[in-house]
Amino acid sequence: MSSPVKTVSGEDRYRVVEVATHVERRRGFGAWIAPVVAVALGMLAATQIDTRGVADLGLIGVVGPAFFLALVVLTVGFAWTVARQPGRGGVLTAYVAALVFVLDGVPALAESDPRFPTAWLHAGFVEYITRTGSTLPKLDGRFSWPGAFSLFGLLAKAGGVDSAVSLIRWTPLVVALLLVVPLRLIFDSVTRDARACWLGIWLFFLLNWVGQDYLSPQAVGFLLFVAFIGIVVRYFGPESSDRIPRRSSARPTRLRDWWVTLGSPGEVPVPTLTSPARRMLVATLIALFGAMVVSHPLTPLFALGGLTALVLTRRCPLRWLPVLLAIMWLGWFWFGAAEFRATHLGSVTAGLGSLGGNANSAIGARFGSNVARTFVLSMRVASVATLAAAAFVGFIRRRRAGHHEWSMALLAIAPVPAIALSSYGGEVALRIFLFSLPFAAILAAMAWLPLPAAVGSGIPRPAAATPGAPSRCSIGALAVTGLVLATVFMLIRYSNERFEQVLPEERHAVQYVYDHARTGDTLVAINAAIPWRDRFLERFDYETFSVPAMARGQTRQLEEFIRAVTRPGARAFFVATPAQAGYDELINGYRHQWLTSLRRGLNRSACFEPAFRERNAFVYRFTCIGRQ
Amino acid sequence: MMKQRAVTVGFVWCTLTAVLAVSDGVTPARVVVVAGFLLFVPGFAVSGGVTLDDWKTLFTLAVGLSITLDMFVAQGLVWVGAWSAERAMVVLLAVSIAGLSLQSVRRRDRIRTVEPDGAQNPGRP
Numbered sequence: 001m002s003s004p005v006k007t008v009s010g011e012d013r014y015r016v017v018e019v020a021t022h023v024e025r026r027r028g029f030g031a032w033i034a035p036v037v038a039v040a041l042g043m044l045a046a047t048q049i050d051t052r053g054v055a056d057l058g059l060i061g062v063v064g065p066a067f068f069l070a071l072v073v074l075t076v077g078f079a080w081t082v083a084r085q086p087g088r089g090g091v092l093t094a095y096v097a098a099l100v101f102v103l104d105g106v107p108a109l110a111e112s113d114p115r116f117p118t119a120w121l122h123a124g125f126v127e128y129i130t131r132t133g134s135t136l137p138k139l140d141g142r143f144s145w146p147g148a149f150s151l152f153g154l155l156a157k158a159g160g161v162d163s164a165v166s167l168i169r170w171t172p173l174v175v176a177l178l179l180v181v182p183l184r185l186i187f188d189s190v191t192r193d194a195r196a197c198w199l200g201i202w203l204f205f206l207l208n209w210v211g212q213d214y215l216s217p218q219a220v221g222f223l224l225f226v227a228f229i230g231i232v233v234r235y236f237g238p239e240s241s242d243r244i245p246r247r248s249s250a251r252p253t254r255l256r257d258w259w260v261t262l263g264s265p266g267e268v269p270v271p272t273l274t275s276p277a278r279r280m281l282v283a284t285l286i287a288l289f290g291a292m293v294v295s296h297p298l299t300p301l302f303a304l305g306g307l308t309a310l311v312l313t314r315r316c317p318l319r320w321l322p323v324l325l326a327i328m329w330l331g332w333f334w335f336g337a338a339e340f341r342a343t344h345l346g347s348v349t350a351g352l353g354s355l356g357g358n359a360n361s362a363i364g365a366r367f368g369s370n371v372a373r374t375f376v377l378s379m380r381v382a383s384v385a386t387l388a389a390a391a392f393v394g395f396i397r398r399r400r401a402g403h404h405e406w407s408m409a410l411l412a413i414a415p416v417p418a419i420a421l422s423s424y425g426g427e428v429a430l431r432i433f434l435f436s437l438p439f440a441a442i443l444a445a446m447a448w449l450p451l452p453a454a455v456g457s458g459i460p461r462p463a464a465a466t467p468g469a470p471s472r473c474s475i476g477a478l479a480v481t482g483l484v485l486a487t488v489f490m491l492i493r494y495s496n497e498r499f500e501q502v503l504p505e506e507r508h509a510v511q512y513v514y515d516h517a518r519t520g521d522t523l524v525a526i527n528a529a530i531p532w533r534d535r536f537l538e539r540f541d542y543e544t545f546s547v548p549a550m551a552r553g554q555t556r557q558l559e560e561f562i563r564a565v566t567r568p569g570a571r572a573f574f575v576a577t578p579a580q581a582g583y584d585e586l587i588n589g590y591r592h593q594w595l596t597s598l599r600r601g602l603n604r605s606a607c608f609e610p611a612f613r614e615r616n617a618f619v620y621r622f623t624c625i626g627r628q
Numbered sequence: 629m630m631k632q633r634a635v636t637v638g639f640v641w642c643t644l645t646a647v648l649a650v651s652d653g654v655t656p657a658r659v660v661v662v663a664g665f666l667l668f669v670p671g672f673a674v675s676g677g678v679t680l681d682d683w684k685t686l687f688t689l690a691v692g693l694s695i696t697l698d699m700f701v702a703q704g705l706v707w708v709g710a711w712s713a714e715r716a717m718v719v720l721l722a723v724s725i726a727g728l729s730l731q732s733v734r735r736r737d738r739i740r741t742v743e744p745d746g747a748q749n750p751g752r753p
Binding site: 129130133134135146147148150151153154155157158159160161162166174178181182184185188220223224227228230231234235271280284287288290291294295 | 648649651652653654655658659662663666667675682684685687688689691692693695696698699700701702703705706709710711712713714716717
């Protein structure tokens with residue numbers, strides 16, 4: 001069928017073009033409808049979520065149909081747009097932003113108070129710095145890496161908010177949105193296919209259930225890490241295959257071929273830089289790494305590991321840079337974090353080389369007796385395994401088409417050796433997954449896309465298919481996969497909702513303690529799942545204590561503990577909240593409703609005097625100080 | 629052209645931030661404007677001297693370097709015992725305005741240099 005523009009001329013031609021443009025524009029506006037509808041559905045879902053009703057599987061049980069409808073609209077719309085209109089960057093950005101809003105923003109809107117007690121503690125670090133203008137590394141090891149806390153302090157004070165707690169609610173959303181462009185920069189260095197780039201970004205957010213984007217140094221560190229790697233792979237990749245030293249006399253072997261392809265450029269050539277631009281970018285890399293070094297102990301090691309892997313395989317010409325960055329990290333660890341080094345060096349190096357022990361504490365030991373938690377942890381393992389398999393398939397498919405995504409493969413694998421360094425409080429596996437995720441996501445995206453045309457580099461390979469538009473069946477499969485991943489995301493990411501959400505009565509209980517305790521008093525909680533220490537960090541002695549006997553209403557060990565940790569002349573308060581009870585039920589296998597038994601035991605005890613109660617949150621004043 | 633527009637937006641943002649940061653009121657607008665400034669402007673101002681036309685790189689540099697500069701300035705003030713949010717904002721605003729001014733002057737010089745032979749604008753009447 002011929003185009004109408006070709007059959008008319010003169011004034012009519014302009015009219016037809018005008019009408020065609022109008023139709024195209026209307027179709028263009030139509031593409032924006034799905035993300036807007038998804039955001040509206042998400043906001044509706046937020047009003048319907050009852051966070052008090054969360055059970056052992058977490059938030060997924062209470063999100064309601066509007067939430068899932070939003071996910072359906074998003075996944076179907078995105079699959080269609082990325083397959084048929086991959087050049088529409090604005091629309092696809094809107095889809096990604098809407099996905100981030102639905103996954104991170106809707107729970108934030110639904111919860112009465114900002115989530116995650118650890119974020120409240122970080123707000124306390126920020127409060128201390130802004131109040132005193134100094135850090136306190138003797139109190140907490142995290143103060144040895146204060147860069148991000150100072151940054152949050154500046155943001156809070158200059159923004160005019162009373163406390164960094166006000167920043168907690170929207171930090172995950174902002175961090176996620178800021179990641180979109182640096183991720184695109186990384187993926188642009190791999191392929192010219194916009195579909196692969198957008199799909200990689202889509203998969204990244206669907207699989208980023210690790211939850212390290214709250215108000216924390218690691219959230220800032222990860223953003224800097226992605227920017228750092230983006231600049232490295234985009235501007236300091238392998239330049240040209242003819243520059244790779246080859247021994248002409250050497251007989252071609254599989255090993256030699258592999259070594260040649262390892263250092264050969266990929267599909268996208270590295271841009272030529274002027275000297276000032278090159279110097280500026282190298283200085284930027286050093287500055288970004290410096291910011292990582294003063295903010296977080298682990299993030300710079302992942303950046304250094306990734307860069308070193310690229311340098312060793314001739315995929316980055318900046319051979320001297322890893323040495324300089326290693327000196328920077330060591331220098332900070334030795335001098336900047338001297339307090340931490342002096343007190344914690346033994347515990348840090350305890351896991352060195354203990355591959356089995358670290359892996360067990362990171363994965364095996366997390367499986368407990370709770371059936372729901374075991375299911376969630378199994379889903380985590382399954383999602384990691386599925387991503388790894390899809391990334392491997394994508395890598396092999398592209399390799400067969402003549403494109404060697406070695407940079408992405410190396411960067412995906414580079415964090416894995418960290419498991420032999422330390423258990424990092426049982427979290428090392430989560431961190432490895434997070435720092436591998438961007439690179440595995442783009443490789444996994446390539447598993448779905450049609451193969452690009454083969455390129456020649458002298459290495460025999462099968463003929464590749466020409467890339468074309470994915471079939472309807474393929475688009476349907478992508479939409480279904482996206483929906484499954486989004487559901488799994490909700491299950492995994494918010495499975496700890498019972499102890500990660502903050503309820504008003506918990507905040508009120510803590511407020512009661514702060515209103516009535518004096519400087520030097522001891523504040524005791526069951527565990528760390530309590531929103532305190534967001535202020536008065538150094539004013540009180542904070543302790544946690546939990547033994548199974550407490551679940552049976554026995555309080556003798558608790559009394560002995562409080563007596564032992566309370567200073568002479570000081571008073572003590574004991575705070576128990578539903579989130580703390582939920583933590584021990586899910587993680588330590590305590591029976592359901594054990595908090596009621598504990599409360600009965602505390603009421604029977606002569607050493608505890610009820611001071612505050614709101615729903616299931618209560619505060620007791622300890623009255624047996626000094627008595628034997 | 630896009631970059632020139634960004635420089636203008638940067639100047640406007642600096643002015644807005646300066647006005648809001650010294651005000652006593654706490655409004656959502658103040659948080660958004662100050663956060664926007666701290667997340668984008670200082671980094672864009674110092675990285676703008678590099679001739680890179682890729683907006684994704686410029687965005688990444690702006691965000692990465694802004695966070696880095698904010699952190700170094702805030703933490704630097706803590707280290708020297710002179711912490712104050714106002715002081716940090718003054719330093720960052722000064723750095724931003726200096727960087728943006730430099731970009732603006734360089735841009736004007738470049739246009740003035742190439743305009744007479746029309747090489748930059750061949751389609752211009």
